[in-house]
Amino acid sequence: MNYPRLMLASAALMITQAAFAQSSVTLYGVIDYGLNFVNNAQTIVNGARTGRHQYAMSSSIMQGNRWGLRGAEDLGGGYKAIFVLESGFDVGTGNFQQGGDLFGRQAYVGISSPYGTITLGRQYDSVVDFIGPVTGAVGNGTYSLHGNDINNFGNTYRVNNAVKFTSNTYGGLRFGGLYSLGGVAGSFGTNSIFSFGGSYGFGGLTVAAAFLKARDPNRSFWGNNVNSSSTASNLGSISGVQVNPVYGGFASASSYQVAGAAVQYTFAGAVIGANYSHISFRDLNDPASGNLALTNPRGYTGNASFNSYAAFVRYALTPFLWVNGSYDYLTGGAIQGKEGAKYHLFNAALDYFLSKRTDVYFMADYQIASGTDSTGQPAVASYLTITPSSNAHQVVLRVGMRHLF
Template structure:
């Protein structure tokens, strides 16, 4: 004779202890089939050389230092899924960034600064709530050379279009469709949280992507009200009165903008061992205050517009060794007229499925007038700005995934 326990079979003729063990294992097996929690992470650590690092106005020196999380942000996270029946699954992600060199939390010292959300997945799509990536990042970031081989230092200056995922979105509801014939789409809305004003500090975004065989395409749009607070101001200690745009002179003079708008699109196409790629973005900082302040040191008014275009090429020399090259051009117009030419070369060697070594070199040249109203200085993303209009960086690092 047999009896059913949690949908599993236990044999009655077994000794009592044997029945208990068999039934316990059956219950655990059933629960495991229905739900799981995965611990994962990446550790990215290496040595950087950076030229012309400004130490005081007009003075620059070469810098050698250890640096964490350039090709991939160092992180650890928990990802869970539970089958709740009726074709529905509960899902969650908690993901924390960190600096290997000092153990400090990343993303402005937030405990789960990379992602923190919970949601429900169905046959009609997935809806999630919390701190999340926006649809522009979800669909275009993966097509960026900075995500594939050139790292954050190879992103567009100051990550002006957020295509390197510098900023996440708080208080967000996101819906993603199921994939149909290679197509999928997303929509996101972030509540501003301002009493009496639904629209203040709100963020909304949408994106679409297509993937089939050798072709991958992604595009998206984001609109952030009062970006100094809603989009950039999520770090611990950030306030509405402080300039939360960071130290890069490429954009930190535009923190008074009432609205930031980003349009981004990209594509990659594989031909044998080679992969060709292209990226375009348009970023606008609208309705600058026109009054000189800590948020607007040059007293800029109107709209500052950045157009960025990038071409890249990758080649898989061997199953373990790949190389890549990229060139990008970013032009600021409207409030100022800075231009940034940037080139990157990279190589990656995988010693196993989880561990690889990489070498990245990036060179940037700037001209015109930047957001601070001064002669444009080179400013590789995430590094201390140059004392001149040129800056170069070279990085050798190891990356381990778990």
């Protein structure tokens, strides 16, 4: 008998078993689906834009649909190898969300340590990480997001090819940053994205701040999915039935910036909070954005900026029944003699938990718009994922169900 070979095989088996014992992979997900009523949704009749009632089913409103795999392997000394693969999907059609990407929500690998975590891949920016959890969208969902999620507080856009550092928590303080390499030979900054931010929690108080800058955003940020266009606007056409009239006319920006801050306080079954952000679309009419006839049909030059203000409250009527409300005010977009627009967004939601993992909810949302929007037309009410109104007002009602696994 070959004892050395037998001993080697036994040792290898023991090492393998130990590695399995120290590793874990978790399957998790969210399924959110419901029925919407919209009192006025744009449609084209005889070549003219008009409004009609709309009944439709939709996914990912109270929370984004997903399924994912999360894994960790203990490397010893407080170090772990980690990974996440997370896919967004539409319940009604079975299609991928996030522009057709298989793992469009997140896909990264990295190392966690006693000093923090470094990850590589498709990831969330610092605005999402630090400000996102302390906004009204937590209880009021997608329809409460400022102007088609103009500041990305709601995580509408992700970052490809990113290197990210997230600190551990030190006395309530946590911070981090991200950098996405554009990958263009001879031009380090082209298509690059960077962000940084932090949060501090003490008792029931949480404060957070973050900054995000995306260069060549029509490609690097709004257009980084498999179904994105390298020539057209990835914020949607501004003619016909509109997609994003709030800021869709600014797709030719050389850079996109968001600076934001948020505060939240939890006490006696209630959560109250507020946030602010300044959003700018800089150096419009950039040829690198694509075909300027498509990304900038209005011929804008210079900078366009917005200011967004919001306040929200959540209150537990019982341990199983929560009432949520928020108000958002967005103003800006003036450029080259074109006046800006103003959007008032009112949201309310009633959320009943059937169990720890399943709830049913009702949402009521109302928006008022005024001024001139990014397309150079009279501003219309517009929600993320909802067809814009044909006029300045829009009501959205929704009944939905969410299940976590």
